[in-house]
Amino acid sequence: MAPKKGGYCVKCKKHVPVNYFVWQDGTTHQTTCNRHELENKLASDGLRYCKVCDNFIALDLFPKTGRTRYICKKHIYETDNVRRNKPDQKRRLRQWKMCWTDSKKFKQTSIGMTQAQVDDKVLEFDSDRKCVYAVMPIDAGGKITPDNCVVVTLETRRRLIRFVDENDLEAYAQMIADICTKT
Numbered sequence: 265m266a267p268k269k270g271g272y273c274v275k276c277k278k279h280v281p282v283n284y285f286v287w288q289d290g291t292t293h294q295t296t297c298n299r300h301e302l303e304n305k306l307a308s309d310g311l312r313y314c315k316v317c318d319n320f321i322a323l324d325l326f327p328k329t330g331r332t333r334y335i336c337k338k339h340i341y342e343t344d345n346v347r348r349n350k351p352d353q354k355r356r357l358r359q360w361k362m363c364w365t366d367s368k369k370f371k372q373t374s375i376g377m378t379q380a381q382v383d384d385k386v387l388e389f390d391s392d393r394k395c396v397y398a399v400m401p402i403d404a405g406g407k408i409t410p411d412n413c414v415v416v417t418l419e420t421r422r423r424l425i426r427f428v429d430e431n432d433l434e435a436y437a438q439m440i441a442d443i444c445t446k447t
Contacts, residue, residue, distance in 0.1 A: 376409035
């Protein structure tokens with residue numbers, strides 16, 4: 265196995281070359297580098313460390329937009345392909361994010377369900393996994409939990425959210441009561 269070419273500095277919160285961990289007195293530190301203005305130097309050299317390649321490569325091989333990443337375009341593409349091949353994971357995350365944004369509409373700080381619990385509730389109705397259902401709270405004042413939720417269609421969810429936006433919680437409660445009596 266080849267020796268490591270870089271390491272992670274906990275003060276800079278960046279990957280730096282191994283020689284940056286050798287201090288002026290000759291001692292080697294495992295967690296902190298000897299320079300904390302490294303980014304300007306590496307950017308002027310046109311290099312950045314890729315964690316997957318374990319090497320310093322040209323800045324052109326990194327994404328130009330977004331946050332500074334330490335994974336080159338080649339490896340980002342490979343990890344995105346892995347994600348694309350997991351549609352169940354993508355669906356589960358989408359449903360949970362809907363619950364999360366809904367909890368913010370109800371002025372809740374968190375939700376009381378995991379991604380798996382949300383997915384189980386939705387799969388009771390959506391056996392084809394077409395992502396046409398969402399989970400909404402029965403009691404608008406409480407957290408979304410397995411006991412305080414009902415599965416609705418996306419169109420019904422839009423109407424319910426509209427009631428919440430208009431602060432018409434009575435209409436929301438009536439519509440939820442109608443849905444609960446049907447199921």
